[in-house]
Amino acid sequence: MKRSLPAYVYARGKKGYLYFVRGGVCQRIHSKPGTAEFAADYARLMRGRVAAPKQSIGKLIDLFMKSPQWANYAHNTRRNHERNFRYLRETAGKIDPAKLRTVHVYEMRDALADKPTDANRKIDTLLVLMKYAVQIGWIDRNPAQDIQRLSPTGKKRKPWPADLIEAFRAEAEGRALLLFEMLLGTGQRIDDVLKLRWSDLDDDGFTLVQGKTKAELYIPLTDRLRAVLAAEKKRGLFIVCREDGQRISYPSAHKDIMTVRRKIGAEDYDIHALRYAAASEIASIPGMTSDHVKAITGHASGAMIRLYAGAAQQKARATEAQKARMDRTKPKREH
Structure with missing residues (x-):
């Protein structure tokens, strides 16, 4: 069966995410095949240029946690965000926030659909983080804005009888x-x-x-x-x-x-x-x-x-x- 993807590019997982795999390099490609952006990303990877972007979600988290806004958060609010930051670092820490699109946020949400409350909390954290990215001039638009939340499946909290x-x-x-x-x-x-x-x-x-x-x-x-x-x-x-x-x-x-x-x-x-x-x-x-x-x-x-x-x-x-x-x-x- 003829491959439709160029050499060293493979679709992985249920979602079919594209990865460039060559030697010791394994890096996800977020652009779509057939676009000029994909051609540029592929050429860069073929030349061995896989350095993390100057702007990354991991670096954005570091900056945010040094901001006055972070200092003003209550202890439990910081603790909840920190838990979600660990997830964002692991899954998207090296991604340039400028390349993050609304569709990527929906992909994250749907990947966590079996835990709707957790998914919604991660969206809330990403919303705050991307708002800060807008504030410091890294991006012009918040990709996590107006994302539809998942309906919770757990029990609703009720007052003590x-x-x-x-x-x-x-x-x-x-x-x-x-x-x-x-x-x-x-x-x-x-x-x-x-x-x-x-x-x-x-x-x-x-x-x-x-x-x-x-x-x-x-x-x-x-x-x-x-x-x-x-x-x-x-x-x-x-x-x-x-x-x-x-x-x-x-x-x-x-x-x-x-x-x-x-x-x-x-x-x-x-x-x-x-x-x-x-x-x-x-x-x-x-x-x-x-x-x-x-x-x-x-x-x-x-x-x-x-x-x-x-x-x-x-x-x-x-x-x-x-x-x-x-x-x-x-x-x-x-x-």
Whole structure:
């Protein structure tokens, strides 16, 4: 069978990606056969010129991680991006960002289709990275812009139900109970709760700056959280801490909560779902609006408010609507 590809060029994998293989050289060719770009790439490879481009995705990642934008990211945001950067370095680290096209981003997405959440997160990271490339003048257009995300197949996060909240309170003690009440009572992310110090607390609430959004918030205490804090011994600067007073890590916090979750059968409800529970509780109270939820959670996006508290808001409004209908049809009393 006659080959349609030039010497040393082979199609590999299910997608049929083209590679130049000669001697110790194995390099992917991103241009299409029959184009002038392909002819130039092939001629360059035949001459043995396989040096990485001056601009590469790997170098772009290095620059981005030294930028002020990176420094302003919360710890968990950086950790998530770093995980995706490792993938990008391995699969496309030597590619010039200027040669990256939207079709290549879709190829990456489809190659990860069996893990849609992971695929979507990698697209999010690439979107941010390419936005930075535009910012520093490496490219003129972001190839990851407006990429359609895959539909997640996993379970959607839901707020903790009231019975499991009470079951946790009945089972937990010590630091696990304190952490649980801090998360539920403040409605904040785990990183922000672990950063809270006794000096952030006055008689009525916490003053804090969220790590992710940089929103400055004042969070009044609930009666339950006030009682828990009043009974807590101060061991150091941080409220949730080790026996020696030092701040605990996220893995330690996760272990504390997970131990109790397993005992009460709450494996489906994680730490972040306590933030959902706080937002949902507020939204379920008649008269509470998205602004009230936002005042506690610090969300700036209406879409995120709907994600966190939409079901509870709908239920509260539906209850009010049905009550209004019943009140309207009740016979008026004669005076």
